[in-house]
Amino acid sequence: MNPELGQIALIIALMLSLLQGVIPLVGAQRGDFAFMRLAKPAAIAQFGFVLIAFGILASAFINNDFSLQYVASNSNSQLPVLFRFAAVWGAHEGSMLLWTLILSAWTIAVALRSGSLPLDISSRVLAVLGLLSVGTLSFILFTSNPFLRLQPAAADGADLNPLLQDPALVIHPPMLYVGYVGLSVAFAFAIAAMLSGQLDRQWARWTRPWTTASWIFLTLGISLGSWWAYYELGWGGWWFWDPVENASFMPWLAATALFHSLAVTESRGLFKSWTLLLAIMAFSLSLLGTFLVRSGIIVSVHAFASDPTRGFFILAFLLLVIGIALALYAWRAPSLDSAAGFQATSRETFLLLNNVLLVIAASLILVGTLYPLFMDALNLGKVSVGPPIFEIIFITPMLPLVFLMGLGMHTTWRTGNLTAVWRDYRWLMVASVVLAVAGPWLFYGRPSALTAVGAIAAVWIMLVSLREPLAALMGKAQHSRARLGMNVAHFGVGVFTLGVVVVSAFGLEADRAIKPGEALSVAGYEFQLNDLTTGNGPNYQWLRGDVTVSQDGALVAALSPEKRRYLVQESMMTEAGIDARLSRDLFVAMGDPLGDDAWSVRVQYKPLVRLIWLGTIIMALGGLLAISDRRYRVRQKAEAKPPKTKTPQVAKGTV
Amino acid sequence: MTPKQQRMLSVGSLVVGLVVVSALVISAVDSAGDFYHEIDVVLAGDYPKDRSFRVGGLVLEGSLAREPGSLELQFTLTDTVNQLPVSYTGVLPDLFRDGQGIIATGTMASTGTLFVADEILAKHDENYMAPEVAESLKKRGYEVPESQ
Numbered sequence: 001m002n003p004e005l006g007q008i009a010l011i012i013a014l015m016l017s018l019l020q021g022v023i024p025l026v027g028a029q030r031g032d033f034a035f036m037r038l039a040k041p042a043a044i045a046q047f048g049f050v051l052i053a054f055g056i057l058a059s060a061f062i063n064n065d066f067s068l069q070y071v072a073s074n075s076n077s078q079l080p081v082l083f084r085f086a087a088v089w090g091a092h093e094g095s096m097l098l099w100t101l102i103l104s105a106w107t108i109a110v111a112l113r114s115g116s117l118p119l120d121i122s123s124r125v126l127a128v129l130g131l132l133s134v135g136t137l138s139f140i141l142f143t144s145n146p147f148l149r150l151q152p153a154a155a156d157g158a159d160l161n162p163l164l165q166d167p168a169l170v171i172h173p174p175m176l177y178v179g180y181v182g183l184s185v186a187f188a189f190a191i192a193a194m195l196s197g198q199l200d201r202q203w204a205r206w207t208r209p210w211t212t213a214s215w216i217f218l219t220l221g222i223s224l225g226s227w228w229a230y231y232e233l234g235w236g237g238w239w240f241w242d243p244v245e246n247a248s249f250m251p252w253l254a255a256t257a258l259f260h261s262l263a264v265t266e267s268r269g270l271f272k273s274w275t276l277l278l279a280i281m282a283f284s285l286s287l288l289g290t291f292l293v294r295s296g297i298i299v300s301v302h303a304f305a306s307d308p309t310r311g312f313f314i315l316a317f318l319l320l321v322i323g324i325a326l327a328l329y330a331w332r333a334p335s336l337d338s339a340a341g342f343q344a345t346s347r348e349t350f351l352l353l354n355n356v357l358l359v360i361a362a363s364l365i366l367v368g369t370l371y372p373l374f375m376d377a378l379n380l381g382k383v384s385v386g387p388p389i390f391e392i393i394f395i396t397p398m399l400p401l402v403f404l405m406g407l408g409m410h411t412t413w414r415t416g417n418l419t420a421v422w423r424d425y426r427w428l429m430v431a432s433v434v435l436a437v438a439g440p441w442l443f444y445g446r447p448s449a450l451t452a453v454g455a456i457a458a459v460w461i462m463l464v465s466l467r468e469p470l471a472a473l474m475g476k477a478q479h480s481r482a483r484l485g486m487n488v489a490h491f492g493v494g495v496f497t498l499g500v501v502v503v504s505a506f507g508l509e510a511d512r513a514i515k516p517g518e519a520l521s522v523a524g525y526e527f528q529l530n531d532l533t534t535g536n537g538p539n540y541q542w543l544r545g546d547v548t549v550s551q552d553g554a555l556v557a558a559l560s561p562e563k564r565r566y567l568v569q570e571s572m573m574t575e576a577g578i579d580a581r582l583s584r585d586l587f588v589a590m591g592d593p594l595g596d597d598a599w600s601v602r603v604q605y606k607p608l609v610r611l612i613w614l615g616t617i618i619m620a621l622g623g624l625l626a627i628s629d630r631r632y633r634v635r636q637k638a639e640a641k642p643p644k645t646k647t648p649q650v651a652k653g654t655v
Numbered sequence: 656m657t658p659k660q661q662r663m664l665s666v667g668s669l670v671v672g673l674v675v676v677s678a679l680v681i682s683a684v685d686s687a688g689d690f691y692h693e694i695d696v697v698l699a700g701d702y703p704k705d706r707s708f709r710v711g712g713l714v715l716e717g718s719l720a721r722e723p724g725s726l727e728l729q730f731t732l733t734d735t736v737n738q739l740p741v742s743y744t745g746v747l748p749d750l751f752r753d754g755q756g757i758i759a760t761g762t763m764a765s766t767g768t769l770f771v772a773d774e775i776l777a778k779h780d781e782n783y784m785a786p787e788v789a790e791s792l793k794k795r796g797y798e799v800p801e802s803q
Binding site: 265352356359360363364367368371381382383384385386388389393396398510513515537571572573574589591592594595596600601602 | 664668669672673675676677679680683684687688689690691694709712721724725726744745746749750787790
């Protein structure tokens with residue numbers, strides 16, 4: 001299809017988003033129903049046109065239309081079709097278009113499910129989302145247009161960065177963006193509440209599932225990225241504290257704080273202004289993250305300077321969004337707080353501590369990520385803030401958090417009885433100390449003090465989280481899905497923590513030189529390099545090592561680590577050979593030829609590394625269970641129907 | 656707790672928290688952050704003696720040398736004017752090659768003429784250069800390719 005149509009679709013979408021952003025807002029202020037009702041159709045139409053633009057760009061990629069500059073720089077006719085599609089978001093312009101598409105997708109999701117909301121609230125929420133679309137659409141049209149023509153058209157494209165030619169890349173960025181952008185819904189709800197001056201428990205009940213939903217995507221998106229880095233970057237690390245990773249992790253921490261704070265607002269009507277602030281913070285961090293990474297200001301300063309208009313636009317948009325939100329907050333928040341009290345041992349206190357610790361963790365990462373920029377700006381030297389520093393400063397708030405989580409999750413609202421909780425759980429604490437110290441000792445060797453503390457925290461939270469779900473399974477107690485979801489998610493935190501602790505403490509890694517026919521031994525496993533073979537992939541040449549792994553003479557696994565040379569960009573890639581089991585990964589990556597037929601290889605033994613990703617999946621499942629809770633559905637149905645028909649308050653048949 | 660106490664508690668803990676945060680980061684970076692030093696500065700002997708630091712530049716064409724079959728290697732890092740010999744033991748990153756801009760982290764050997772690297776970074780794509788390295792090279796009149 002004609003790419004110019006894509007640009008026209010974007011312009012129409014921009015007009016529609018202006019309509020969606022301004023008219024309903026005016027309507028809600030004046031009480032004009034006709035104006036307010038415009039929000040929904042405008043949002044749906046806006047989504048339609050952004051989708052058309054996205055579809056046209058995608059078809060240009062799939063059909064190898066190298067007359068488009070963006071396609072020519074990021075694709076190639078030899079690229080498999082799946083990667084040609086994923087290449088749409090392989091660079092700046094297309095990923096901004098994906099961002100916008102997802103924003104409008106969340107917008108229509110809100111529009112279609114907003115039947116139970118008062119019209120003034122729903123129209124304000126949609127209007128705020130519309131204004132955000134105005135920002136991203138004008139950013140694309142004025143600074144990052146993917147539909148620019150190349151005169152004359154290129155014969156073939158410059159190819160997608162080989163690092164990105166991987167199935168996980170097809171889903172990782174969209175997943176992450178769905179999470180990032182989903183936080184805009186909580187943000188829009190917060191702005192709407194401040195504009196209308198109404199913030200009650202009902203408001204929290206509307207906002208909470210949206211926040212949890214985007215948190216689920218964010219969790220899975222970050223986890224996918226970590227998994228991808230683990231096998232595709234070739235070197236077996238699962239988290240590098242890279243600015244790009246931090247940019248996704250900060251909003252995650254803020255979103256986690258937000259839905260815990262929303263729990264207090266929903267159940268007790270407290271923490272209102274704090275909840276608003278977190279909603280603003282979470283979305284601001286996700287904007288900051290996306291745009292800082294996209295503009296290149298952190299990753300490389302010179303790329304930022306090479307296109308000053310883009311950087312300037314981004315900065316202006318950020319300041320505008322955060323500035324308006326905070327100004328509104330300063331004006332409205334003081335009048336919203338309620339006067340209820342709670343005791344120091346109640347669940348409210350624990351959730352407050354949760355929030356404080358999570359916000360501290362997020363600020364630590366923010367300061368650590370921006371620190372080199374400040375130092376450089378002040379001429380204090382060029383320093384790098386690496387993983388050892390981030391590990392220290394991150395563990396400091398997180399370790400107390402995990403211990404407190406176990407105590408806090410089963411205290412009661414208002415007047416928690418800590419002695420009773422402790423009486424219930426002290427044996428679990430004893431059990432976790434025993435398990436966490438004896439377990440590693442038995443399987444891996446003597447743990448260090450920090451390892452022991454980490455393992456105790458992990459086992460403790462796992463045991464504590466099992467209690468209620470087990471009771472429910474055995475029919476001894478009834479728990480709501482939200483409560484079960486909370487337990488499941490916290491269990492996931494324990495699983496994740498255990499994986500991190502064990503792989504950090506007991507993982508082994510060795511760089512060695514090896515020739516075909518030789519063997520080397522790591523962690524009791526014998527790695528034998530049998531042969532080296534070569535061949536051709538669709539757009540690369542490969543050299544493959546045939547490696548067999550045995551333990552005590554018994555064959556354990558056959559691995560085929562590869563070295564690939566991508567032909568278009570002439571770049572080398574390492575594909576690790578991994579034997580994955582729940583208990584451990586065995587990992588072999590080829591390095592470089594050393595002469596004399598010898599190759600350097602990196603061999604790794606990674607005990608329990610799978611628990612890291614498994615833990616995040618369990619967390620996400622917990623979130624899913626929580627948002628499927630009856631109370632979010634009943635309310636929807638009961639209010640969607642007029643009260644006369646006397647619908648029973650049971651959500652039969654609603655999914 | 657009364658609402659007033661609650662507010663005091665949350666504001667108080669946030670303020671304390673942020674102070675602790677900044678102190679933590681500053682002290683951690685102070686003790687474990689790796690500072691970047693230019694090659695000529697290092698050659699003049701002006702580098703931290705008791706901790707690791709970073710140097711960056713281009714891999715001098717044809718300078719990579721190693722004993723066949725060994726993981727130990729040497730190459731020369733250059734800012735186009737000055738040259739610093741670097742030794743390293745281990746697997747090189749995929750993007751390491753002649754003329755590539757890289758950053759090495761490590762310490763100077765006691766002789767003061769050899770940089771012993773324990774990490775070599777070459778990132779992203781063949782055109783990408785860390786901003787520190789790009790700046791050092793630009794100062795000496797080298798044209799740094801623009802990357803996406």
